[in-house]
Amino acid sequence: MATVSPESVGASDEHEPVFHPYHHPAAGWGAAKSVTGFLAREGEPIIGPRAILKMNHENGGFDCPGCAWPDDMKGLHLDICENGIKHVTWEMTHKRVGREFFAAHTVAELSGWSEFDLENQGRLTEPMSYDPDTDRYVPISWPDAFETAGRALRELDDPNRAAFYTSGRLGNEATFLYQLLARELGTNNLPDCSNMCHEASGRALQASLGTGKGTVDLKDWEAADALFILGVNAASNAPRMLTALVEAHKRGARIVHINPLVEAAARKAIIPHEFLAMATFRATPTSNLNLQPHIGGDMALLRGMAKAVLEQSKSDPKALDHEFIDRYTSGFDAYRAVCEATSWAEIEQLSGVSEARIRAAVDIYRAADRTIVSWCLGVTQHEHGVDTVREIVNLLLLRGNLGREGAGPSPVRGHSNVQGNRTCGIDHRPTEAFLERLGQVCGIEPPRAHGLDTVATIEAMTAGRVKVFIGMGGNFALAAPDTAYTFEALRNCELTVHVSTKLNRSHLVHGRRALILPCLGRTEKDMQRNGIQSTSVEDSMSMVHLSTGMKKPASPHLLSEPAIIAGIARAALPDSRTPWQDYVGDYDRIRDTMAAVLDGFEDFNRRVRLPLGFRIRQPARELVFRTPSGRAEFSAAPLPQLAQNADVLTLATMRSHDQWNTTIYSDNDRYRGIKNLRTLIFMNTDDMRERGLGEFDEVDITSIARDGSTRKLSGYKVIPYDIPRGCAAGYMPEMNVLCAIGDHSTQSDQPIMKNVNVRVEASGR
Structure with missing residues (x-):
């Protein structure tokens, strides 16, 4: 058994931990205040704002080294976010x-x-x-x-x-x-x-559609009638998605968030570059429906949606796109059979969401002509991550939501150019x-x-x-x-x-x-024998464009x-x-x-210098499927079962808002109401009561691996939170200790960092 004591991670600060549930809009003045304070703390009041005006811009700008959300395609001058500014300022420090x-x-x-x-x-x-x-x-x-x-x-x-x-x-x-x-x-x-992140997405999409990537772009987000967002904390991990969500709500699109935690981005937002909204403090809703499944219950919820659509098709021929299914897919009959054989009682038990709530989501799905489903690591970091992503594709195929504007699968890649890495040859297979x-x-x-x-x-x-x-x-x-x-x-x-x-x-x-x-950092000038060089990156929607640093390198020896x-x-x-x-x-x-x-990089040097670069061709978007059957493949996988031990919680690791991957900017998590604390565990109040725990009580967290071995974190503080019973959450990288090396998905080989079985008890018991 490995025992690890918590460290004080973040700025040296003797203030006591604080927890106040967050009820304000995402982004808006909170983000502006946070950025201003961060720039002042880092001593970058001049170069920071200059960089902001160059970030995510064509014509000599540099790509934000944070997330891989696509750049605006209509010339937006402030296509930036709070965490992107922090990330760039962190790189450009004078220290x-x-x-x-x-x-x-x-x-x-x-x-x-x-x-x-x-x-x-x-x-x-x-x-x-x-x-x-x-x-x-x-x-x-x-x-x-x-x-x-x-x-x-x-x-x-x-x-x-x-x-x-x-x-x-x-x-x-x-x-x-x-x-x-x-x-x-x-x-x-x-x-x-x-x-460790989206391997499940790549394998699932390859098996279902013959491509390892999503098929949509930002224009599709602007045309969708419905957006389903699964396992994504957008306000922290892909903040520029907030613009797309706000614009979608304003034009009348319906938005459904599916996540065990109702995050700030799933409520309302004020976009900083919308000056009138900022001046009047007018927030825009970013959701029409929030569903909170058990951790790992997404696949059962999606199966329930598909089951409801199939039930409706018996009386309404327009519930399914029969022509699309017959012409472009394979395996539909087997999938229909497995949906019909799955009872609503099983779906409710395994998803943690009632039939009525699932049918409310289906009403939104049925009413939309064009639907996008987007997801992140809340879906993939499980044993059954591949099957869950394939279930997303199943749902889209039922109504022909593929190969047309405003529809399709849209994974959210969390690292800048992580998709480009795979495209350009980083692949162990x-x-x-x-x-x-x-x-x-x-x-x-x-x-x-x-x-x-x-x-x-x-x-x-x-x-x-x-x-x-x-x-x-x-x-x-x-x-x-x-x-x-x-x-x-x-x-x-x-x-x-x-x-x-x-x-x-x-x-x-x-x-x-x-x-x-x-x-060199991405913000810095790259001078080589033939002059200043630019590098290219690929965003999460397959756009490839150039990035050119603007700042003198931090050292002549870089x-x-x-x-x-x-x-x-x-x-x-x-x-x-x-x-x-x-x-x-x-x-x-x-x-x-x-x-x-x-493939797709023909005439690279010319095309990458075009305004906004170029998009790599996605055959599945054109209804060309490089699968063994030459068709989009339905999957009929069984639903994963939940742990039966009432004493065991399912823990998901996640990032705080003031963090980018393993980089910690402070001990705060504004959107979850936390100040001066990282060594914590979020728990349902009923689960706390059963264990005799109160807010800020110190606990020991012991994980139980598949092989029976245990790992332990001691002295963590409990925070009561709106999370389903039997579930818990806390921050990586501190909690990576709890995920055993052998506990990786047999489908994707990903560590199952969002499905860790743990026992929680008061410290010293």
């Missing part, structure tokens, strides 16, 4: 972490610092190498750093003893070079953050067609065997099968599940290399040898991500015929090669 800092602090000392305090030291300024004799990082030249990494890779007896991790911030050009390095070396060990073309164009022989994903990489590092771990961005040590196990895995490596902009936990949980390689990858590649592959240096000197050369390898 620096150089050799003097590392000389003053050992790794052991830094390991006791909070996540906030580590990143708050500022931008990394030069490459550093770990010195075990002094337990400090010391300066190393770029050539020596490349040789250290290159030698470690060259000397491996099997290229599969290396793993190349990618976080979502990596641009398309660097992504392509990174996967080329791995495959020229001889491995498909390319784990990425998608393995690449297709034969991709590998064949990559080999022909690049003159290499790519490996064919599937590589390791995130969970398998951690297990392989623990077992000693992976010796070298390279991470491009992110904070792998904290983002991954089973924190103690992941720490042990990283420390078992011969070499860990992290390409980063700021100090984080992953630099302190390292292999026997370790490198920190600082890179290199771009393509330059760092090329430096490692030249050292690791001394006989390579790949023109690594030419690629770094002019990113157009990388794009020319990408155009020859990647």
Whole structure:
């Protein structure tokens, strides 16, 4: 059993924790006040506002390094959000972490610092190498750093003893070079953050529609009659979605939110760039109906909606789109049979939502000619995540909500360019067609065997099968599940290399040898041999556009991500015929090669410079289905069963509002009414009463893994919250401790971070 005591994460603040339920609009003046305070705290009153005017703009602007919500297509001048501004300001800080800092602090000392305090030291300024004799990082030249990494890779007896991790911030050009390095070396060990987030979405959509992506774009959001939003905390994780929700409500579209927690974005909002609404404090509703299923009950709720539609079709032939089903789908009869065989009693029990409430949602679905269903990690981070996303597609297919304006599936990707990473080759299970073309164009022989994903990489590092771990961005040590196990895995490596902009936990949980390689941020000018370079990114709706930094780099010793990858590649592959240096000197050369390898990137250099860039073709949107049957496939999976032990709660991990992935801006969560506290658990008041717990009581939280092992967090405070009985929630990354490495979905291999079985009891009992 692993026991972890909570840390004080966030700004050093002796104020007592505060909880007041939040009843105000999302965004609006609360967001404006928060941004103003953040800019003042970071000492960026000038450069911050300048950056705001450049963010998410074509013609020399840079793409927000936060979420992957698409940029406005009509020339909106303030296409920004509170968390995007925080993210950019956090990157552009004037604070620096150089050799003097590392000389003053050992790794052991830094390991006791909070996540906030580590990143708050500022931008990394030069490459550093770990010195075990002094337990400090010391300066190393770029050539020596490349040789250290290159030698470690060259000397491996099997290229599969290396793993190349990618976080979502990596641009398309660097992504392509990174996967080329791995495959020229001889491995498909390319784990990425998608393995922990939307792997289920990709696999489900591929099986159902023959594409791993959603089919809609922003124009469809503007044309939809109904929007169903599942497992999304939009106000914090995709704040610019609020604009789409407000505009949809104003034009008369109906909006349904399905989430165990009724989040701020599911009530009302004031959009900051709507000046009249701001001046008059006039909020717009963002929902017509809120449904609160059990954690993991979404699939049963969706099955209930489909069952109701099928029942109505017996008396109303317009309830189903029979022509669409007959012409474009396969498996409908089997799906209809499984819906008919599922009782309403079972649906109510497994979803936690009454038949009447489900039928209210169906009334909205039936009345709409064009429906979009959008979802995020509340749907995917479960054992049955793939089946649930396929159930979303089932529901859409019943009424032909595919291949036409204003309709279709729309997953919400939470990392900027995480979708571009997968498109441009970060995939541990690449297709034969991709590998064949990559080999022909690049003159290499790519490996064919599937590589390791995130969970398998951690297990392989623990077992000693992976010796070298390279991470491009992110904070792998904290983002991954089973924190103690992941720490042990990283420390078992011969070499860990992290390409980063700021100090984080992953630099302190390292292999026997370790490198920190600082890179340019997305806001910074990237000057190469042929002048200022731009990189491209792909948003969550398949639009590809350029991003150009505006700010002088934080240090003259920073290199771009393509330059760092090329430096490692030249050292690791001394006989390579790949023109690594030419690629770094002019990113157009990388794009020319990408155009020859990647479907949808033809004429890349010209098209990416068009206003707003270009959209990658989605065959399923055109009703072309690259499935074995050549049709959209209904799925008839059984409904997942709920845990029967009344003493056990189902816990979902989530982010606070003042947080971006593993980056913590403060201990506050404005939209949930929390101040000065992260070590908490949200619980239903009846569940609290049964355990003799009151508000702010301290509790121990013990998770029970599939294999019977337990993990524990102690001294967390209880917060009463509007959440279904039997459910609980708390913040990642702190609660990642509770998710066992073996508790990952057999459907997607994702860690089931939103379906953790826990017992909660008062501390000291």
